Amino acid sequence: MTTLGAALERVSPGEVVIAFTHRDELTQQHGFLHAGVMTSVADSACGYAALSLMEPGVGVLSVEFKVNMLAPAVGERFIATGRVVRSGRTLTVCAGEVTTERDGRTVAVLLMQATMMAVRGKAEVAD
Amino acid sequence: MTTLGAALERVSPGEVVIAFTHRDELTQQHGFLHAGVMTSVADSACGYAALSLMEPGVGVLSVEFKVNMLAPAVGERFIATGRVVRSGRTLTVCAGEVTTERDGRTVAVLLMQATMMAVRGKAEVAD
């Protein structure tokens, strides 16, 4: 997240917002932000959102996620929101979104659907 | 890709291999590589694989992808492979994978299924 210049903007139970800004070294061949960068931040927002509903001492790991790119990631500042859709003891399903401001209006650039797993004790993905 | 320390390893028609190495600033809270980093490289491998079957002058954009984390991304060196499953004039479906060597054997850490779009002229995602 430091590499991406991202900062936690808001944390409420079941919803987390992360803001990050455009940096030239994160652009891809067409000049806009790489899909992977936006995905990383959306994944983090979803992970923290899942974590916000778990009991203290529990960790969280991404089981899987799916993203759709909705618009070219052109912009100066991006907002990633992760929201818990269904919270279970082991698995949590989240919806994520990345938006930017363009010409005074909010443009959605990425949509995510993700599954997070609570990790109690030893961490192992796909366990 | 430069930020991620990644390098194109092999390009053949319909299949691209990218190698990248572990860097401390890309790790997440559990000490292994962030899911987003592995996803970025797998996405690039799939994108280049799709591009390798398109006619000259055409660009490629990620429409969407879905990844499963298969094992903790612990390792020094990772290999991302993107392979075209179905190539069409507008859309190309790819399968991606990230592996690492651990104790002398290959461990799969990420599995991707992605849709890429050929861009002729003006680039617009979800167009």
Add this chain to the structure above:
Amino acid sequence: MTTLGAALERVSPGEVVIAFTHRDELTQQHGFLHAGVMTSVADSACGYAALSLMEPGVGVLSVEFKVNMLAPAVGERFIATGRVVRSGRTLTVCAGEVTTERDGRTVAVLLMQATMMAVRGKAEVAD
């Protein structure tokens, strides 16, 4: 849809609602509705939602979708909603959901994220 006992409940620009009822031959080994049945209806709701924003004479095909099962599909009557998130000339991104009523409250049982393609002339998936 006839096989599934489904009926179009509401069509508005960019949003379509389909209702369907539980039928014994559609249950799986645990006694609740098969994931594929709910997926079929959610896919149809998303497809019609995409179609509702396209010009007359255009067809629609599912490019891909991803679903999360949120709760066991126990219930008598289910509601599938498809909603357009991003509409483009060729591709449309939709969000789908299936809910049921249980003990007087709405329970979400399936969450979908889908990509639909406009078909002008000859229909070809992944074209």
Add this chain to the structure above:
Amino acid sequence: MTTLGAALERVSPGEVVIAFTHRDELTQQHGFLHAGVMTSVADSACGYAALSLMEPGVGVLSVEFKVNMLAPAVGERFIATGRVVRSGRTLTVCAGEVTTERDGRTVAVLLMQATMMAVRGKAEVAD
């Protein structure tokens, strides 16, 4: 599966093959098999593949899956294959595929990536 006219063709540890035939009531508006039908069978093949590697007495539920349609589902007989990519105590990641024979060659019509969950005792999705 009976409604779909499907039959288990082969079961080996970590891989399951289900065959099914075209039936007119399962076609969609363009005259080929509905995406949901193929998805249902691929989901079942993946579920059984996951189950084939679990200890006796354990059940399996679909956590989530993502499918890409690769070609129009025109054909008489379809083969769905589910294969375990990564097997864990709780979660199993599977790859699925549906193919058909057309003009003497095998055509892939659907590609799936799925997460299955072992159910020990009380069944609850997203638990």
